[in-house]
Amino acid sequence: MTKREDVKERTSLFGRRRMRIAVLIATVIVTLGLYAWAKPNDEVPYPAGYRTWTHVRSALVGPQSPAFENSGGIHHIYANEKAMEGYHTGRYPDGSVIVADFLETRENAGVTTEGPRRRIDVMVKDSKRNAATGGWGFEQFRGDSQTDRVVTAEIATKCFACHGKQKERDSVFSEFRK
Amino acid sequence: MAIHENTEKLISLAKWRRGVFLALAVTCIMTWSLSSWAKPDDAVPYPVGYRQWAHVKSTIIGPKSSLYEKIGGIQHIYANEKGMEGYGAGRFPEGSILIYDFLKTEEDANSPGVTHEGSRRFTSVMVKDSKRYAATGGWGFEEFRGDSQTDRMIGAEAPTKCYACHTSQKDRDYVFSAFRK
Numbered sequence: 010m011t012k013r014e015d016v017k018e019r020t021s022l023f024g025r026r027r028m029r030i031a032v033l034i035a036t037v038i039v040t041l042g043l044y045a046w047a048k049p050n051d052e053v054p055y056p057a058g059y060r061t062w063t064h065v066r067s068a069l070v071g072p073q074s075p076a077f078e079n080s081g082g083i084h085h086i087y088a089n090e091k092a093m094e095g096y097h098t099g100r101y102p103d104g105s106v107i108v109a110d111f112l113e114t115r116e117n118a119g120v121t122t123e124g125p126r127r128r129i130d131v132m133v134k135d136s137k138r139n140a141a142t143g144g145w146g147f148e149q150f151r152g153d154s155q156t157d158r159v160v161t162a163e164i165a166t167k168c169f170a171c172h173g174k175q176k177e178r179d180s181v182f183s184e185f186r187k
Numbered sequence: 188m189a190i191h192e193n194t195e196k197l198i199s200l201a202k203w204r205r206g207v208f209l210a211l212a213v214t215c216i217m218t219w220s221l222s223s224w225a226k227p228d229d230a231v232p233y234p235v236g237y238r239q240w241a242h243v244k245s246t247i248i249g250p251k252s253s254l255y256e257k258i259g260g261i262q263h264i265y266a267n268e269k270g271m272e273g274y275g276a277g278r279f280p281e282g283s284i285l286i287y288d289f290l291k292t293e294e295d296a297n298s299p300g301v302t303h304e305g306s307r308r309f310t311s312v313m314v315k316d317s318k319r320y321a322a323t324g325g326w327g328f329e330e331f332r333g334d335s336q337t338d339r340m341i342g343a344e345a346p347t348k349c350y351a352c353h354t355s356q357k358d359r360d361y362v363f364s365a366f367r368k
Contacts, residue, residue: 061241064238068304069247069261069292069301071301072300074300077300118252119252120247120248120252121248122246122247123245
């Protein structure tokens with residue numbers, strides 16, 4: 010009898026353990042699911058490796074420009090392979106990424122060199138996610154940071170208010186300089 | 188007899204033709220092999236497709252610089268994949284190609300203070316081939332005028348026009364620039 014009771018107790022203990030593990034697993038799955046569902050999936054990812062993409066063109070903003078305080082210096086535009094297709098065809102396929110790299114400049118005896126990074130501006134083409142802004146997602150990353158994001162929903166609307174004017178060029182201002 | 192004569196004539200014509208054809212073929216082969224033998228195979232090839240390579244860094248030479256008249260404007264440096272390895276390692280593997288692209292600059296007529304890229308002055312090229320260019324640190328040097336792929340500005344003058352200065356960077360495999368992150 011004692012033996013049987015012992016077995017019963019053990020079985021119930023085993024059952025309780027199994028129950029606990031099941032509850033734990035369910036909790037983890039539900040949490041993960043909720044997290045993925047709640048995460049803003051329209052976030053523009055940091056464009057890792059853009060410095061070795063194709064260099065589209067460059068421009069300089071000097072002290073005489075009203076944009077100098079915020080954007081003075083040298084700007085380089087880079088494009089990934091899909092965006093390069095877009096520069097040639099005028100239509101940018103999904104997955105196109107264009108980066109405008111804003112650097113300060115330093116001048117010495119008439120020779121200007123590149124200084125620290127102000128920010129990078131990123132455009133990512135994803136027609137479904139960004140249907141309201143011409144298929145493009147907009148973001149800015151401060152300095153060399155990959156996480157310090159500048160663009161809010163309101164700013165993105167402003168980005169598109171201007172870029173959207175380039176309708177015939179799929180909302181892109183720049184052209185590839187040969 | 189007349190038929191026989193005719194046949195003989197035809198045969199001799201065929202022989203003559205074969206002779207001409209052979210002479211022509213021999214001349215062709217000799218010309219071709221002579222031209223490839225005489226061709227200076229140490230000529231630096233035009234770097235086709237370099238505009239898609241990685242952008243290393245840029246500089247601007249303004250009116251206050253003494254170099255302005257000759258090379259004023261914006262300069263971009265580009266590197267092929269092997270060249271990029273070299274920037275990482277400090278030693279450039281065979282096949283490394285570095286480009287120094289010299290462009291003029293133009294002020295934006297509508298936005299004061301904004302400067303854009305203008306026409307190309309010339310493209311400077313460095314190619315790593317230790318055997319061919321043993322006398323100049325393993326690097327071949329050339330410059331192509333404007334957008335031309337054939338108008339060469341350096342040719343045999345690389346030792347004095349290029350290497351004389353690059354030799355100061357011996358510890359960096361004769362390369363001045365560094366990759367700007």
